[in-house]
Amino acid sequence: MTRTAILSDIHGNLAALESVLEDVAGQNVDRTVCLGDVIGYGPDPCACLDKVMEFDFCVLGNHDSSALFDPEGFNIAAEQAIFWTRAQIECGSDGPEASMRRMEYLCALPRVVQEDGPVADVGGLPLVGGLMFVHGSPRGPTNEYVFPEDTQNIKKMEKLFSLFSHLCFQGHTHVPGIFTSDLRFVRPVDTDDGYSITDTSQRLMVNVGSVGQPRDGDNRSCYVILDDEKIQYRRVEYDIERTVRAIEAEHELDDLLGHRLRDGR
Structure with missing residues (x-):
């Protein structure tokens, strides 16, 4: 049985x-993957990138992309943070070789990763489900949001579900x-000890939540096994005030980016 830890939206925290990685270490996982937005908002982009570079894979998030190109649709605080983040990566204190390694890693991130999923016995026949890993959605892998209220948008959801065969893992909304x-x-909170995926004829889009910027009213980090x-x-408590202090100490980062961590918003 393969066990995968799926993280997303670390955002330099x-x-x-x-x-989260300390918690992952106790879960007997075979691999760890990331769904993007390793950087942006938070005070430690280089250190977070260095850790994620050791993961089995990572896909491109919109903040990762914006560290390479000009940001689009960002509010003032997010835009200011991504320009600061870009400067940290390009001119890291550990020298040009480390900076180049991080930039090359970001440039090589795929927008989508697809794999075969678990095998289920349905009617005596083994059926293999497909796994898709994106940051945003099956249709817009880097930028499209899928919010809980989109369940009311039948046309949008039908289109998204038509683009994968079994499971699509995503982040981006932090919900x-x-x-x-x-x-x-x-x-x-309604999945108890886990949500069954053994029916490979069932299609699910799974938002794994955010490690570094939870926005569902729970300020603990969130990830999926x-x-x-x-x-x-899995929800994991962390030292929020450590991150708040680091953001407050950097004048080019809006203090709000740290203060909102306390409320999980």
């Missing part, structure tokens, strides 16, 4: 990432939960 093909949104039978959400 090293304190959160370290706590964890499972979208079902019958247009329900199942929140982590995937095995051959279920999806399990």
Whole structure:
């Protein structure tokens, strides 16, 4: 049984990432992957990139992309943060070789990763489900948002569900939960010890939540463990004030980016 830790939206929050990785270390996982937005907002982009570069894979997030190109659609605080983040990566204190290595890593990130998923016995026949990993959505892998209220947008959801065969893992909204093909949104608190995925004829979009910028009213980091039978959400406490202090100490980062971490918003 393969166990995968799926993280997303770290956003330069090293304190959160370290706590999550400590939790991951106790979960007997075979691999760790990331769904993008390693950087942006937070005070430690280089350190977070260095840790994620050791993961099995990472896909491109919109903040990762904006560190390479001009940001589009960002508010003032986010735009200012991404320009500061770009400067940290380009001119890191550990020298030009480390800076080049990080930039090359960002440039090589794929927008989508697709794999075969778990095998289920349906009617005596083994059926293999497909896995898709994106930052935003199956249709807009880097930038499209899928919010819980989109379950009311039938045309949008039908299109998204038509683009993958079994499971699509995503982040971007920082709001964890499972979208079902019958247009329900199942929140982590309603999944008990895990949400079954053994029916490979079922299609699910799984938002794994955010490590570094939770926005569902719970200020703990959120990530997912995937095995051959279920999806399990995990919430991890971290030293929020450490990140708040680091943001406040950097005059080019808006203090709001740290203060909102306390409320999980």
